[in-house]
Amino acid sequence: MAPVKKPFHGGDVYAASRELGRDVSELIDFSASINPLGPSPKVWRAITGARHLVPHYPDPECWDLRQALASRWRVEPARILMGNGSIELIHALPRALKIDHLLLVQPTFSEYAASMARAGGYVTTVCADRDEQYALPIDRLCRLLERPTKGSRAFDGILLCNPNSPTGQACGTDDVMKLARAVQRRGVWLIVDETFADYCPERSILPSASSWSRVVVLRSLTKFYGLPGLRVGYAVAVPTVIQQLRNELPPWSVNAMGQVAALAALHDMAHAKKSLRFVLKERTRMAKELAGLPGCTLFPAHANFLFMELPPGWHGGKLTEQLRREGLLIRDCSSVPGANRRSVRIAVRSREDNDRLLKALSRVLSEKRS
Ligand SMILES: Cc1ncc(COP(=O)(O)O)c(C=O)c1O
Known part of the structure; x- marks a missing residue:
């Protein structure tokens, strides 16, 4: 390779x-x-107060953190998997879900294509139109999903970054749900990267998407909670998908300070x-x-x-x-x-x-x- x-x-x-x-x-x-x-002042206090945890391995289940996220999103903890930043989950997804051919909207975050290359798969891209201010072309994605272009292999997955980086464009929940219904019908995966969705919570498909068997939502504590150096992200999906994804991760992905800090950050409304x-x-x-x-x-x-x-x-x-x-x-x-x-x-x-x-x-x- x-x-x-x-x-x-x-x-x-x-x-x-x-x-x-x-x-x-x-x-x-x-x-x-x-x-x-910056991070919540409660994060600094929590990290200082958790020094005694350093000589232990971190909780591999991220139990407390998953409980907190489960209650935030009103879903069972079995629908949540923590990762060493959402990046770890982005790189685990192609192998976990056996995605060989991913459909992407460009311009977007470069790691989606990198994760596919690393897993030996490939991507097909659709360009958001500059003259439409790079609006996410949901209808075009739906059409491609229903009728892949002649001679091309069908897609196993679509990745939508919402809001998208670097363009800052975002679509509403109706549009994402339209795509979610289309992937459910076609038996294709939809991964929605909501790393920046804390800035437009009304556009997030959580918690409703957590029961869709073909949808995975990614979130991060990096941007909004100001914790890039601690590496904490998570995926929300049905428990079988969470298990598949988990099988691809090493144990102890999220270190003890990351878990403690993320928990404190989530509690500081x-x-x-x-x-x-x-x-x-x-x-x-x-x-x-x-x-x-x-x-x-x-x-x-x-x-x-x-x-x-x-x-x-x-x-x-x-x-x-x-x-x-x-x-x-x-x-x-x-x-x-x-x-x-x-x-x-x-x-x-x-x-x-x-x-x-x-x-x-x-x-x-x-x-x-x-
Ligand atoms: C759109 C998007 N998704 C995911 C990530 C990864 O974030 P993290 O691994 O810090 O959660 C980034 C980082 O820049 C990003 O821009």
Whole structure:
């Protein structure tokens, strides 16, 4: 098998720190979209109070955490499986469900295709249309599912990222359920990655999808709960699917601190509400400011980041490089399949950080014009 090419991701502050000779704390990372308010203060207290757990293996069942999630989603714990970030589950799914041919919407998160390549399968892609602001093409997916193109092999699965990264587009539950009904009829899998759904909870298909035998929903505690360094994600599906998926994971996927922190984060509803309010307000302000930069085009945003096209003549990679030298990391999307070369993704951060980026952007973009 050919070696799997490693996808490039945002959030690699360590590489930037080595390259720029600056401490991680001196960098402002807009390339990974993490809650700008940080984790709940209860997370810090929980981690400190759980030091005595370090000399033990973590609970392989993630019992307390699964109970908490089960009660949040009003489902049985047997419908929930924890993973070392949702990424571990993304990579286990093709083998667990024997998915050989996956249908994807581009542009999207590169790890879906990487997981298929690693499992020896392949993907077929449908491009979201830039002129439709990259809206997720649900009707096209349904049509392809009902009538695969002539000569092509039928799909075993569809992966929908909702809200989608990097475009920020999202569809409503009616659309996802339409797709879910279609996959049930055709005996195909539907995986819905809801990693960013905490920012638009009304678009999540949980808990209703938890009883659909062909649907798997992925969630993460990375973005909204601000725990990227601890690696906690989960899948929700019917118990037989959860068991299949579990068979593909090593034991003790989620370490003790990750479990304790995730539990504390889930219990702090006040911090969650405050975070959501803050991000939605700051996102609106940022979007308005960015759209006001001459020649920049903003796309509809449903998560905690903004997808933007730079003025004609610009290249996402070039701008990213220029800002990087100033310690401001944004996500270059110029080489993301299905995206325009002028595309970048910018996380919503604190007001102060956002103002710093806006100032730098406005200066760099005007330098080139003059
Ligand atoms: C759309 C999407 N899904 C899943 C992941 C993986 O998240 P984690 O493994 O941190 O839960 C990411 C990370 O960037 C992502 O952007």
